[in-house]
Amino acid sequence: MNNDTHKKIKHSKLSPAAIVKRGIAISIGALLMAVGLEIFLVPNQVIDGGITGISIMLSHITGLKLGIVLFVLNLPFVYIGYKQIGKTFAVSTTFGILLLSIFTVLLHPVPAFTDDILLATFFGGMVLGLGIGLVIRYGGALDGTEILAILINKKVPFSVGEIVMFFNLFILSAAGFVFSWDRAMYSILAYVVASKSIDAVVQGMEQSKSAWIISDEYQEIGDAINARLGRGVTYFHGEGAYSGDTKKVVFCIVTRLEEAKLKSLVDELDPTAFLAVADITEVRGGRFKKKDIH
Numbered sequence: 001m002n003n004d005t006h007k008k009i010k011h012s013k014l015s016p017a018a019i020v021k022r023g024i025a026i027s028i029g030a031l032l033m034a035v036g037l038e039i040f041l042v043p044n045q046v047i048d049g050g051i052t053g054i055s056i057m058l059s060h061i062t063g064l065k066l067g068i069v070l071f072v073l074n075l076p077f078v079y080i081g082y083k084q085i086g087k088t089f090a091v092s093t094t095f096g097i098l099l100l101s102i103f104t105v106l107l108h109p110v111p112a113f114t115d116d117i118l119l120a121t122f123f124g125g126m127v128l129g130l131g132i133g134l135v136i137r138y139g140g141a142l143d144g145t146e147i148l149a150i151l152i153n154k155k156v157p158f159s160v161g162e163i164v165m166f167f168n169l170f171i172l173s174a175a176g177f178v179f180s181w182d183r184a185m186y187s188i189l190a191y192v193v194a195s196k197s198i199d200a201v202v203q204g205m206e207q208s209k210s211a212w213i214i215s216d217e218y219q220e221i222g223d224a225i226n227a228r229l230g231r232g233v234t235y236f237h238g239e240g241a242y243s244g245d246t247k248k249v250v251f252c253i254v255t256r257l258e259e260a261k262l263k264s265l266v267d268e269l270d271p272t273a274f275l276a277v278a279d280i281t282e283v284r285g286g287r288f289k290k291k292d293i294h
Contacts, residue, residue, distance in 0.1 A: 032131030040124025077144025129197025
């Protein structure tokens with residue numbers, strides 16, 4: 001790559017408004033996670049997975065404040081994140097973990113909202129997951145386990161999710177020795193609830209779907225999607241590998257709630273059409289916003 005090319009490529013910087021927006025989102029996420037921990041889970045001896053779970057158990061054993069243990073244990077992983085993922089991620093993560101530590105210390109004297117173990121597990125996991133998901137959505141992290149998993153993933157034939165699950169299997173099981181086995185089972189339940197909450201925030205409550213349709217009636221289907229669903233479509237040129245026939249492929253993006261209507265529409269216009277639908281985590285740009293249907 002020559003010097004001229006280097007000059008053309010510039011690292012984009014976040015605008016002041018984007019930095020403020022990210023800072024507010026990470027602050028809210030850290031506060032929600034602290035509430036989930038100190039107001040629901042920790043008082044009822046229920047833990048989360050990852051470094052957070054280890055921190056809860058060490059805090060219980062040593063008597064140290066949870067916020068201090070969280071900050072100290074996560075610091076090495078922030079450094080790993082800086083080396084492996086980048087400076088922006090490391091700064092966002094450091095900011096989030098620092099706030100999480102402060103919030104947990106401040107909330108520690110606040111009494112638990114409930115001593116009903118099932119309610120505490122469910123709502124604690126949900127609030128904690130919402131907080132973590134919000135921080136992840138805005139480019140940070142509140143737990144170092146994922147960062148470690150990314151590093152290990154490069155050296156072993158397992159996905160990041162599988163590595164995290166492997167770690168958490170041992171961490172959540174350890175709660176049985178530190179607290180009790182029923183608390184370990186409640187901890188697994190809290191982890192599952194938190195995972196679902198994280199997915200809802202990161203992927204969005206109104207998850208989008210991509211649809212690929214191959215049909216001889218492509219024009220009618222495309223027009224119907226545009227008119228009856230208010231969604232734009234794109235036509236691609238395709239060719240059958242076996243038959244060599246030229247085909248038109250209809251591509252569109254709809255919301256999860258519109259998926260059933262799309263299938264019904266395609267079935268109505270061409271029952272023999274090929275239809276493939278897949279989940280999409282995020283949609284940006286273009287003209288995805290729904291058109292008004294009169």
